[in-house]
Amino acid sequence: MTKRMASLARRTLVAGAVVATLGMTACASAAAEPSARVWMTSGDRSRLLSEQAPLRFAASPGAEGAAVVVDPRRPFQEMVGFGAAITDASAWLIQTRLDPDRRDALLHELFGREEGGLGFSFTRVTIGASDFSLDHYSLADTPDPTLATFSTARMEEYVFPTVRAAIAINPDLKVMASPWSAPGWMKTTGSMIQGQLKKEFYPVYAQYFRRYIDSAAAHGVPTDYLSIQNEPDFEPDSYPGMRWGPEGRAEFVGGHLGPLLRSAGVETRILDWDHNWDQPQQPLTVLADGRAREFVAGVAWHCYAGDVAAQSHVRDAWPDKDVFFTECSGGEWTPAFADSFTWTMKTLIIGSTGHWARGVLMWNLALDENYGPHAGGCGDCRGVVTIDSRTGEVRRNQEYYAFGHASRFVRPGARRVASAVTGGLQAVAFVNPDGERALIVLNEGTERVAFEIREGDQGAAAELPPQTAATYVWKALD
Structure with missing residues (x-):
């Protein structure tokens, strides 16, 4: 019997005795x-x-x-659930800075429901690198329209094992995937940093997505939801990113990716936008395109600009399309526990679900004591938990408690x-x-x-x- 099983058995016996005693006096x-x-x-x-x-x-x-x-x-x-992104940084910390017992305990605490676990049932992974990676990479760095060198090997090191472990704990877990950039050789800058996708590579990039979905599935990681670009109206100057206007996204989804996935029998649901509340006209433009609309299942939103009511504005126009809230980060710009806790409860847990979100995600599941590791981008973002990279100690942050108020008690399939x-x-x-x-x-x-x-x-x-x-x-x- 493992230490964890023995501990659980002892707790179960004690709890059973207490419940039995209380039950006899209180059941009537x-x-x-x-x-x-x-x-x-x-x-x-x-x-x-x-x-x-x-x-x-x-x-x-x-x-x-x-x-x-x-x-x-x-x-x-109907709810899909609540959770946070298993970024490269989060997965690397969980896999390399925690011993097996601590790793198992933390994953059960975050994704399980026994012993007061949070029961996270929704997560997000990055297709290739984001700012919260150890370095910048795509899944096909060598210029080749046949994608002969395509590989998910980097994601197989830490991300896929972490997601598989979470699914083993919570089989209800749904996974969303988002790229921060196409491979640099497909873009106007020739780099993963800044630039736009060249239209000549639309068919190749559609195949890139299909290969990712197939490879992830072969490694035990489903792609339940997919956005084609994280924050498509932003070109960061220090980490992967790619500007992609609504007309281009509509053309890509309606003319390339959607038909390709349908012909292959892939049931992944495509989400548009994956960016802030301040530009509802962008997803509205995509949904106004008849070809794209056929393949777009819903709209994903971030918290960094605008008002959460934008979610309802778009849904009112297209009530058959799902709403998801897919990224927000806590950070040292609001260090006070009370301020960031109440904001998260008000805006994300109550606000986003009140404005139709079926799933709600924080950004990094875990970061270290230095708000990393990261390769460019945010230098003071906070994870849902902080893992001390020197000791393996885990600190639970305000977002942990805010999301726990929903994820522990609102089950997948709830209304x-x-x-x-x-x-x-x-x-x-x-x-x-x-x-x-x-x-x-x-x-x-x-x-x-x-x-x-x-x-x-x-x-x-x-x-x-x-x-x-x-x-x-x-x-x-x-």
Whole structure:
């Protein structure tokens, strides 16, 4: 028996004894009085995904005052899940700076649900290098339109093993892939840095994507979702990037990549844009192209400019297209725990899902104590966790707790449902496939707020301290 199995067995025996003892004294009252379990995180760190005393539901008079009213009869989008990107940097740290026991424990904590794991069920990988790689590379660096030297060998070193390990822990995990640049020889600059894809290489680049999907699958890594370019309206000067306007993207997807994947029987779903909220006209232009629209499953968004409401603006125009939120990074530009925690809860966990996101991703899953490794780009970005490259110690950052309030309790296949909020709070509600409710509420103010949670004619009195988020979980009320 491994140390992990022995520890789990001991915990199970102790937990079973406690549950049995409590159950004998509480089962009768619990059956008569439904309750909600509660987990909280506060900006002052006095609570960090800490379970609180349960709330009791009873007949509600529907009195005036602060309230969050959940209506499961009004369902919206089906959730894929929450998570973070397994970048080259994250995978390298996990595979080389953690011993096997620590690596296994961290991956179970992030992707598993047992023992309080976060249950991440959505991740993103980079096709070739990003700024968070050890160096700059593509999957076909040698100029050759036949792609004779195409290889995913670099990704097979650290990224693919990490993704496979995560899938083994959570078989529900969905994977998105995005390139930061085409191989330099296909571009106007002759380099992976800056420039645009030459149209003469559109057919070759479509084959590049197909080969990536096939090779990744052969190594146990699915490509459930694909964007053809990370941040296509940005040409960074120190790491791979590529400007690609909406007309060109529409031509590539509608005339090359989409038909190629369809003819090959590839079921990967293509997402457009993969960039900020400030330019909804870009994905709208792509979706206005009839050929491209046939192959575009949805639109992906980033957080670095604009307002999250742009997601709804585009979805209102094309309600049959999915919405995903696929990148945001915490960093030392907002070092205070309370500030970045409440912003992440408000904007990403509540805001992006309230504006139709089926999946929500942070950027790097893990970075080291120096905010790396990276090759150009951001020098003070923060990972969901920090792995000390010298000791292997793991620090859980504010994004860990913010995302945990959703990922641990909102299961793949859950539906967002209607929630009406008063009293200065913000909230989003879900119903899991088994009927269990998960309500996430944020008080970003400076004063404690008392309110009532209501479903139908039942209500439960609740309180949230200032700068605090809570997740409330309960079974369907009769």
